[in-house]
Amino acid sequence: MILQVILAFVGTVAFSVLFGAPPRHFLYCGLTGAFGWWVYLVGMQLNGSQIVSTFAATFLLTALSRWFSTIRRTPTIVFLICGIFALVPGAAIYSTAYYLFAGQDFLVLQSGGLALKLAVSIALGISFAYALPSRLFGWKQSSRL
Template identity: 45%
Template sequence: MIEVMLQMFCSFFGTMMFSTLFNVQRRYYFGCGLAGMLGWMGYYLAQPYLSSAVCCFIGTVMIMLSSRIMATRLKCPITVFLIAGIFPIVPGARVYHTAYNLVAGDMIAAASYGLSALQDAFGIVLGIVCVLSLPGSWFGNKNQRNRNEN
């Protein structure tokens, strides 16, 4: 239980601090941290049972759902929360190990890490596309609702 709380704390504050690098306005820091925390919790809790790519998909879906809701409520672009929120689940270590093994000459390990990184990236992209394809009216977007009524 303590480990889960520590994971939540670190993912929340890590994402919130990462959003400062992108010059996100102060009023959106909490939302960025919340999106990152929800995404990491989805990834972290699914990790013992599913593959890394599926965990990335689940985490990204949670980030996208929370980002769409917050973007509608706070009247700002969804990318404010998406870019910062996706930070905890980006497969940066796998990309690093791919490059390292390429330079070291271990092509089998490089191919293994590279394929794993591509699978994770595909899971992230699929999660973004799935949630973006949902109608805006589901998230309280009044403009989307008015367009559908006409």
């Protein structure tokens, strides 16, 4: 598991270079990604549901990004986009499209449904964490960074 978390860190930093994140934030982007993946792995061990674990991971990861954004004085989106990259349903989107062209209609529905459910749980996690009061993260007044 430690190896997986380390690789999530490495992968997140690599993709934050591709997304053009400022180099001084690389460490924090990587930490966000590794933390999200760690929560996901723990969730998978506890209840085994991919949807619930993804939701929990995204919720905590977004809260962490908001906290980082106050201490690093940067919009949350910098940490958020890099951090959720390990969780986005890339594999499910790909298999949906692949099965569509391979003519395996039942599998299309299955993996397409999974991709959609994962995307919805990620988006819900982000929205819920954005709805937390900003004073929790150290802001004096309400502001949406």
